[in-house]
Amino acid sequence: MCVFGSSVRMQVCFLLLLIQLHVTEGCRLEGAGETKPITAYTGDSVLLPCSCTDLHTTPGTFTWEKYITNNWVEISPESDQYKDRFQLVNDHSSGNLSLLISHLTVEDGGDYRCNLTKSDYRHFRLTVEGCTLNQQTVSVTGYVGQSVLLPCSCFQLQAKPHTLRWISFKGSDQKEIFPKDQTNLYTDRVQLINDHHPGNLSLLISHLTVEDGGHYSCSINATDASVKLTTRASPNPKPGVTTQTPMINDKTTAHTETSSEKETPTNPNPHYTTIIICTAAGVLLLLILAGIMCWKLREQRRGQTETDVGQTGQRRQQDGKNDSDVLYTVINPQTPSNKEEKDDVMYSTVVHSNTITSVHTPVISEETTLYASIQTN
Template sequence: PYLADVSADCTLAKNEHGSSIKARAGGSVLLPCYCTDLHKKPETFTWQKLNTTRNTWEVISPESGQYRDRVQLVTGHSPGNLSLLISHLIKEDGGHYICAVKGSHIIIKLTLQGCTLVNHERPLRITAHTGGSVLLPCYCTDLHTTPEIFSGWKYKTVTNMWEEISSGSGQYRDRFQLVNGHSPGNLSLLISHLTEEDGGDYRCDSKGSGYTDIRLTVEGKTLFISAFLRSMCLDSLTS
């Protein structure tokens, strides 16, 4: 636990409008707590988090529990700065925190912003052609947000069951790859060397973040060329 023993008076600076902080899952956040006089350090201080299940405040320790190796004090060389840095944020980190010294305390509410998939529960329709490639788009509304749990891409079978796609086996062997463009919130799937059998319903699934459904139609080259020739004929007749 975070405790300190220095004989000096400390009154914690408080935000008149309350303390509420938002952060992204997977990122880091600094919970501010400091004495009104940064040159003074309290006799003792502690950081705790509210356990809503037990309705009790639990001391935060960098050695154990969900915060192991993820929290540290960031004083900035000021003894009265008691701010706490939490890294690699997870959903369970959200909630109420208290920074307490003798006779003074502040409470901070931390809200974790997770990934919400674009086009959530709204199917997209995409048409591609055999032999080519297609990008199935799937991404968080905030591209800087990393999904807490990405369940991967799935394909609906003839029995209406969702089956996970694996690049190491089956019809997708070495033909698909995730293309994130260095954005952790981009979960798009690239399928190469398309065949007509690749057509069907696909789902990009992120637990707790929703899903994106895509219906892919793969047309044969003959059909594509015929449509192109018909278009050329129509253009010549109207010109």
């Protein structure tokens, strides 16, 4: 009981009264009476939100129920049936009553209800979309020694199947190769490629062999998708690697393919032929250019030789002319006293020579012959 003796006591008593009234009022659900639709995918998690309008309010009691076979059945996260996948999320707030469901399955879909009382609840309609496979048969070709991807996926890429198996068929025999290899032929050679999409169930097979060819099945929830794998020799075989011809069960097909291969041989790598042709053409062009250059060089040398020979001949001709240069001097012995004697003429010959020997050239007249000798070095 509060005794109002001071203003401080009055304030304290007033606050206590408000708290008492608030606790008496209790939790009121947010969105009470409404039906909230929620869509999720198999393998994923979903949160069913339920809380008091005041998160600091503590409800007296509350329950979660699911509508099963025309009845509302209470769901207890502590029970063995739900404890691994159902949990309450209070987030350190007493007024948060949300329910988290993990690893969803198609069976988790349905109507849920968060109850405070029979008249105070919030309703949820959960739809869980599962994986639907494309059941059309797909044909894939792989090469020996390389890797190949066997395609398989759900129409809903966000949906992850609860179970998945890859099965290999060898005639009438079938064995699981993923997730557990029952053949020991695919150990460490197969892996699932989801590419960040849970609905991508494609299987990658590495280091292919001829024996890997055949039929495969991608199986989930009693639904199968078929893949036919054909193995062939590698188009670019590496040195030291032996390629084998793929085994084909159909004898007619095998005979036809063998005949066609014998009749029409194929070049495994046409790029090599192109490179060889281009190289040969380049070498031939270089040889032609080298021949032309050699011919031009030879002509130039021949022209220079002829020019030198001509110049030498000219010099020799000039030397000959110098050697044969002759100077004639006419000496007329006439004097004023004997001008009438016209027949008495004396000739003197001067010969210029580059040689050491002297040159004697006679000059003949009618009566007297006179020799003149001049030596030049």
